[in-house]
Amino acid sequence: MTMPTITREDLPDLGKRSGHKFDHGHVLVLSGGPGRTGAARLAARAALRVGAGLVTLGVSPSAQLEVSMQVTAVMLHRLKDAGDLIALLEDKRLNALCAGPGLGLDHRAADLVRTVLDSGRACVLDADALTLIARDPALRERLHDSCVLTPHGGEFARLFPDIAAACGDDPAIGTKVTATRDAAARVGAVVLFKGVDTVIASPDGDCAVHSARGDRSAPWLATAGAGDVLAGIIGGLLARGFKPSDAARAATWLHVSCAINFGPGLIAEDLPDVLPAVLRDLAS
Ligand SMILES: NC(=O)C1=CN([C@@H]2O[C@H](COP(=O)(O)OP(=O)(O)OC[C@H]3O[C@@H](n4cnc5c(N)ncnc54)[C@H](OP(=O)(O)O)[C@@H]3O)[C@@H](O)[C@H]2O)[C@@H](O)CC1
Numbered sequence: 001m002t003m004p005t006i007t008r009e010d011l012p013d014l015g016k017r018s019g020h021k022f023d024h025g026h027v028l029v030l031s032g033g034p035g036r037t038g039a040a041r042l043a044a045r046a047a048l049r050v051g052a053g054l055v056t057l058g059v060s061p062s063a064q065l066e067v068s069m070q071v072t073a074v075m076l077h078r079l080k081d082a083g084d085l086i087a088l089l090e091d092k093r094l095n096a097l098c099a100g101p102g103l104g105l106d107h108r109a110a111d112l113v114r115t116v117l118d119s120g121r122a123c124v125l126d127a128d129a130l131t132l133i134a135r136d137p138a139l140r141e142r143l144h145d146s147c148v149l150t151p152h153g154g155e156f157a158r159l160f161p162d163i164a165a166a167c168g169d170d171p172a173i174g175t176k177v178t179a180t181r182d183a184a185a186r187v188g189a190v191v192l193f194k195g196v197d198t199v200i201a202s203p204d205g206d207c208a209v210h211s212a213r214g215d216r217s218a219p220w221l222a223t224a225g226a227g228d229v230l231a232g233i234i235g236g237l238l239a240r241g242f243k244p245s246d247a248a249r250a251a252t253w254l255h256v257s258c259a260i261n262f263g264p265g266l267i268a269e270d271l272p273d274v275l276p277a278v279l280r281d282l283a284s
């Protein structure tokens with residue numbers, strides 16, 4: 001099976017046009033409780049670095065002190081519960097949401113994910129949001145075509161156990177492509193199935209692959225929090241107005257390029273800070 005490969009040449013123009021910060025979108029990244037805020041902070045920094053005009057972290061009141069001591073350009077808003085989120089989303093300039101990294105699996109987290117989905121906003125759903133959706137069919141039914149789901153292998157198997165079982169341990173890329181397409185068609189959302197070969201499928205069957213092999217090899221990405229950064233890059237691109245499949249494809253390419261640019265010793269917080277060099281190189 002031949003499949004479009006994501007290359008630099010295929011990326012949309014990621015340059016920032018003129019305008020003020022609100023013209024470049026506002027991302028809300030939801031965070032979990034104390035001791036678990038690192039993942040959401042990684043995502044928020046990545047969203048800002050990829051060019052979103054504003055990024056706000058929605059934090060539980062118990063984590064406010066922890067987060068406020070570690071963010072500067074990223075803003076902070078207390079979100080006790082889904083009621084607070086509904087009130088915050090009255091601001092229509094908050095045009096992209098990121099839920100999952102470090103969110104937790106408790107009632108607050110599930111209520112927040114439900115509110116994110118009911119808002120109809122463009123959103124990226126990762127990590128704990130995917131586990132919550134796997135557990136609750138009522139959340140799954142709320143998925144829509146402005147959602148990007150970014151499962152790793154474990155999350156994919158939780159969300160789509162029958163599709164994953166049908167693949168078994170087959171390492172063939174064609175098998176992963178078929179699985180990702182089936183998953184996207186089932187949930188009516190973009191699915192980005194992570195790994196050395198990352199496959200991105202839309203509900204209409206449109207599909208592309210990025211293989212981090214050969215001169216695109218990036219083994220340094222196998223580090224805690226790398227996926228949280230990818231979710232943030234997607235969130236930032238959604239806020240800037242890129243359509244979900246384009247945001248997912250461009251983010252995948254940028255993410256691997258950041259790892260290649262940094263090389264050995266990479267940890268997740270390095271990724272957002274390499275983005276400016278990668279974006280500058282892309283524009284030249
Ligand atoms: N700095 C921070 O704050 C960080 C915070 N983080 C936050 O932690 C939370 C939990 O997220 P999580 O992904 O670590 O855990 P979980 O949902 O239990 O899934 C892991 C299990 O799935 C399986 N598995 C199968 N294939 C797999 C694959 N390709 N890649 C990975 N796993 C794979 C594997 O099972 P195994 O194959 O070993 O049986 C494994 O045991 C979440 O909120 C996240 O945002 C992290 O991002 C780290 C940095």
Ligand SMILES: Nc1ncnc2c1ncn2[C@@H]1O[C@H](COP(=O)(O)OP(=O)(O)O)[C@@H](O)[C@H]1O
Nearest residue numbers: 152194195212218219221222224225226227228
């Ligand atoms: N060996 C590898 N080569 C290329 N990319 C990798 C490799 N290992 C992991 N990645 C990428 O790194 C990211 C890891 O995400 P994830 O598993 O969600 O980690 P975390 O939950 O710690 O953030 C994914 O984008 C995945 O595609």
